[in-house]
Amino acid sequence: MSIRVDLDGPADFKGWREAARRLAQAHVEPERIMWRTGAGEEGDLFDEAAGPDRAQAWPEPVADGPTLTVPRRFVDLAELVVCHRDPERFGLLYRLLRRMQVETRLIEIATDDDVFRAEAMAKAIRRDRHKMTAFVRFKEVETPDGTAYVAWFEPEHHIVELTAPFFRDRFANMTWSIITPDRSVYWDTRTLVFGPGGAKSDVPADDAGDELWRTYYANIFNPARLKIDAMKREMPVKYWKNLPESSLITPLIRAAQSRETAMVDMPQDVTPKRAAVIARQLSEKPPAAERPADGSLAALRVEARSCRRCPLYQDATQTVFGEGLESADLVFVGEQPGDKEDLAGKPFIGPAGAMFDRALGDAGIDRTRAYVTNAVKHFKFEPRGKRRIHKKPGIGEIDACRHWIENELAVLKPKLTVALGATAVRSLTGKSASVLSLRGQVVGSHLAGPVFVTVHPSFLLRLPDEASQQAEYARFVEDLRMVRAFSEGAALPTLS
């Protein structure tokens, strides 16, 4: 007689583990168990035909039976396998569990049929998860409680529960839902709530963000690198219909041939020596596809949204790019966005920004005529309860992010760049130096031309007493007055 196990959904790992442990301890043969998920899978249909009265009460564990042991590797594998759509997945895992009690190293035998099948399923899940993290595109919607984000996605397997924590950590401060045909998940900035699936029509068809994606995609599309097979492998055709940029794929592929011909037809006046330099630069620089297509700050800004140059993008809400006049004479470079900047996507708008604005005003500098940016474009922090505590960026992060400031400065070509604090000095000069020893001086930079060094406004916020706060604030304003004088043509002190 068969034993029916009712799982709590199609990817209920916990339910499977508890039932499997109990049944294996009672020595129940794999063939006797019907795993039901309630998701209309094969096991469910078979079970309905058999009728609930055919199901039998669960046997008691064998009292003196051995305790079950499984290697961690099996648990990790099983967590993935339960997400597969194969209706036999729970039975396969149970069979492996039973066999492992005798064949203790079974999980290491990759050629074993059961192990092979389970590994293949796990691989499919990893791939499906990767696709979900790469191809979910949120649409902005206005709700009575504010802005929320909704996305439609069609995974191949039951991966919503498994993949939701990625989106929770990445978009912790946004309210969002991801709807799939089988399952949906909702994040209210505190809890992940899972529910039934939905329809594509539940998600708005288009929004302003889609236009940005299309601009970005058209800008990074490089005809010389076009490999349609590889593209389809990485971005399978079935996902195209839900990506805003997909409407561009066919026209861009069609145009690629003529664009490539134009590139090949460019004058071939490069000497072998220069070719070697270019080859070295290319190996050090990001591929051309990642560089701004039209050389504008707007293109850079769009490109920087998907920056993956260091791991900071994983936890930050968004890239905080520089802001201000493209024709600015003065560029101010801070350290990295703080909590407020990370949420708003704008530099220097939090407490340090308020201090900075006040000092700029007292020095007679109009922020709207300048350009303000940061050395590092993603917020680095440590979660502490509900708070996100600022963490100083490391040298590796500063150096990885230099690509952006380098490109910003190449477009802006300011008269003077102001380094606010040590991180900006490191970014602009490539050297780690004490700000206090350089303060009030101009140092050279291969990126930026003259760089004036002063303290970071948050230094003023950390001073312990009123007297030193006032004195240091006055010094900071004095530094900014020098900056203003220089931007108006006066000579500045240069480092000897």
Ligand code: URA
């Ligand atoms: N501190 C910075 O360095 N930059 C900001 O944008 C905010 C705080």
